Amino acid sequence: MNLTPKSTKHYIHNALHDERLRNAVNKATQTSLSKSKSIKDQIPYWQNLRYRAHSIKKQVMENLDQYLEQFEKNCLANGIHVHWAVDAEQARNIILQIARDKQAKTIVKSKSLTTEELHLNDFLIENGLETLETDLGEYIVQLKGEIPSHLTAPALHLNRQDIGKLFHEKLGAPYTEEPTALLTIAREKLRAKFLAADIGISGVNFAVAQAGAVCVIENEANARLTVGLPKTHIAVMGIEKIVPGYKELATFLKLLAPSATGQKASVYVNIIGGAPYPKMHEGPQEMHVVILDNGRSRILADPQLRETLFCIRCGACLNICPVYQQVGGHAYGWVYMGPIGAALIPQYLGEKEGRYSPFASSLCCACFENCPVRINIPHHMLKLRNRIVDKGYSMKIEKFGIAAWAFLAKHPCLYRFATWFPGKFQLLLPKGMAFPAPGYFRQRALGLFDPKGFRKRFMQLQKK
Numbered sequence: 001m002n003l004t005p006k007s008t009k010h011y012i013h014n015a016l017h018d019e020r021l022r023n024a025v026n027k028a029t030q031t032s033l034s035k036s037k038s039i040k041d042q043i044p045y046w047q048n049l050r051y052r053a054h055s056i057k058k059q060v061m062e063n064l065d066q067y068l069e070q071f072e073k074n075c076l077a078n079g080i081h082v083h084w085a086v087d088a089e090q091a092r093n094i095i096l097q098i099a100r101d102k103q104a105k106t107i108v109k110s111k112s113l114t115t116e117e118l119h120l121n122d123f124l125i126e127n128g129l130e131t132l133e134t135d136l137g138e139y140i141v142q143l144k145g146e147i148p149s150h151l152t153a154p155a156l157h158l159n160r161q162d163i164g165k166l167f168h169e170k171l172g173a174p175y176t177e178e179p180t181a182l183l184t185i186a187r188e189k190l191r192a193k194f195l196a197a198d199i200g201i202s203g204v205n206f207a208v209a210q211a212g213a214v215c216v217i218e219n220e221a222n223a224r225l226t227v228g229l230p231k232t233h234i235a236v237m238g239i240e241k242i243v244p245g246y247k248e249l250a251t252f253l254k255l256l257a258p259s260a261t262g263q264k265a266s267v268y269v270n271i272i273g274g275a276p277y278p279k280m281h282e283g284p285q286e287m288h289v290v291i292l293d294n295g296r297s298r299i300l301a302d303p304q305l306r307e308t309l310f311c312i313r314c315g316a317c318l319n320i321c322p323v324y325q326q327v328g329g330h331a332y333g334w335v336y337m338g339p340i341g342a343a344l345i346p347q348y349l350g351e352k353e354g355r356y357s358p359f360a361s362s363l364c365c366a367c368f369e370n371c372p373v374r375i376n377i378p379h380h381m382l383k384l385r386n387r388i389v390d391k392g393y394s395m396k397i398e399k400f401g402i403a404a405w406a407f408l409a410k411h412p413c414l415y416r417f418a419t420w421f422p423g424k425f426q427l428l429l430p431k432g433m434a435f436p437a438p439g440y441f442r443q444r445a446l447g448l449f450d451p452k453g454f455r456k457r458f459m460q461l462q463k464k
């Protein structure tokens with residue numbers, strides 16, 4: 001799927017007219033929201049947890065260099081190979097080199113948005129390595145040739161009929177839309193791949209500095225098989241995934257499941273501190289951690305936007321966002337979507353490339369209220385809008401509108417005419433018909449103008 005933030009206008013238009021997509025996204029987000037609310041209501045100290053998580057992240061980001069060094073030192077002590085990657089290309093090459101050293105042919109992957117950021121699947125496949133996603137949602141979107149449309153539910157935009165058709169077309173399975181049967185089809189295909197895989201690549205939810213261990217959270221146990229069956233495990237993480245110790249990890253674990261999936265706790269919390277069985281003939285004998293920067297230290301150096309690195313990728317801001325609910329995740333054009341994606345895209349891809357993203361928001365602040373780490377996403381979007389406008393990257397129509405208004409504001413006679421004219425023009429229209437305004441007003445009623453004109457009406461109101 002070749003989406004970019006620039007090329008998504010067409011997708012947004014189609015998404016708004018695709019009733020099936022909108023129903024699927026709406027149903028999934030509403031279900032998540034109601035499950036999440038009912039769990040959070042049972043946690044009386046929920047708000048305290050949010051404040052605590054925010055302050056932990058703030059403290060970590062302010063001392064990230066020290067925590068990363070501590071994490072590396074403890075990983076090495078645990079026998080884990082640590083690799084540092086400045087950008088996506090370096091990370092891809094590190095992983096390819098490990099695969100070549102191991103003479104690997106098959107790779108299974110699990111739970112990693114960071115590797116989506118690297119376009120790792122395509123790269124490994126181009127280099128002759130069979131690479132398969134094993135998380136059910138990721139497996140479905142990989143089969144469909146798409147990117148995930150949600151941070152925690154990658155195939156949220158598809159309903160079970162879509163998945164039944166996909167499995168029938170791509171896997172040759174008899175058509176079914178029964179969830180258990182669909183699951184069985186996927187499981188049968190994937191089990192064989194787990195057993196044959198030479199390397200397992202996983203993401204990292206949290207990296208525990210004091211322990212030199214990574215934490216991978218899941219519900220399906222596919223991550224457990226990915227990191228536990230192949231001989232080599234490679235964990236890929238962004239530098240922001242660090243937490244100081246297990247005590248702090250516990251705070252995030254309490255927040256993540258209720259926010260992400262509306263569960264009290266995730267089904268599996270895997271904590272991996274090295275390859276456990278180097279002398280045994282099965283299971284992982286070697287573990288590597290690839291620590292990725294790819295623009296993160298630039299965000300870290302920006303005190304106004306640093307907070308966007310606090311994200312734990314729970315997807316709660318997506319579920320509650322009225323914009324995401326209408327168009328789904330592909331409309332954002334990149335691997336991070338929804339409100340947090342809209343704030344991250346210009347920071348990762350550059351303000352020119354990502355100039356439309358921060359405007360894909362109604363600034364209703366629901367994302368901030370729902371974020372377990374209290375990231376003030378609307379504030380960051382405003383900041384980014386400000387910078388995009390300052391650099392001259394705003395849309396042509398917007399530039400024209402502001403320039404026209406500035407010109408009128410400097411010429412009172414013209415301004416008076418411009419505020420008087422719509423009311424008079426409206427008199428020529430059939431009675432009750434609103435001023436014709438394309439686009440935005442197609443689905444909204446525009447109020448009638450006062451035929452007296454704005455200035456007269458304003459003065460009359462002032463007198464009153």
Ligand code: SF4
Pocket residue numbers: 151259310311312313314315316317318340367370371372373374375377
């Ligand atoms: S910004 Fe907050 S709500 Fe959104 S995904 Fe990140 S942690 Fe979750």
